[in-house]
Amino acid sequence: MNIKKMVALVATGALAASLALFGCSSGDGQDSGAKDDKAAGNESGYTLVNDGKLTVAASLDFPPFENLNGDTPEGFEVELMGLLAEEMGLEINYLPSTKFDTIVPLIQTGGKADVGVSGITITDERLDQVDFTDAVCDVNQSITVLKDSGVTDVAQLEGKKVGAQTGTTGYEWAAENIKDVEMVGFDEMTAVFLALQSGQIDAIAVDLPVANYYVKTAYTDCQVIKEIPTGEQYAIAVSKDSPELTKALNTALKAVRENGKYDELAAKWLQ
């Protein structure tokens, strides 16, 4: 092993150790945590980064939820946000793809995007930083390996290298639950799969629908060997300063669940 690689692994190890200190919890998905009801100065009760537009920050590497088709965002959550914006009489505006672990801090700071939508699991830690809408989706974690690896169970990954997107619940789960694991963090989901193919890591921890999608469509030499029942819920992240926006999103979400459009989208993207 060369020095550069060793330094990188040591740094990743330190990150794994610091992340391992945090627990992962899925929350109940219903509490938006909104306390402050003061109107923000227009009819709707909320202000937006750009008038008339719902500006979205996302890591566009998470199909079937959000991905890039050329330059165009697509996926279940992308279309869902389109429907919610329509209900709210707004246009939708996706910012260029943003590194996943910067999205919650970006929403917390404010000024750049109104919402973070990125298969973001509601966790206690994140609830300290932002509010969440009602849940938009339920998911579990999973473990993926190369088909010819002979690995059929999580126990076989003891002391091995497991890759995940940095700052995700998959990373935390693996760091906390696989004995003596050596975690390797990546910015982008595709980089994690490429690392598995090249032998840099032995397994991937990522949300099950995403693993299934990538294995089916692109990384056909990989297979999902395990579903991990973490019982996570995705929701839209909103600044704690915009409780009225959270409320309006929840109203719109309820409407698209009731008018059948949510189910149409789920049938299109999540089968």
Ligand code: ARG
């Ligand atoms: N659900 C996981 C989490 O909240 C992973 C989300 C990753 N999202 C993405 N667009 N890459 O940590």
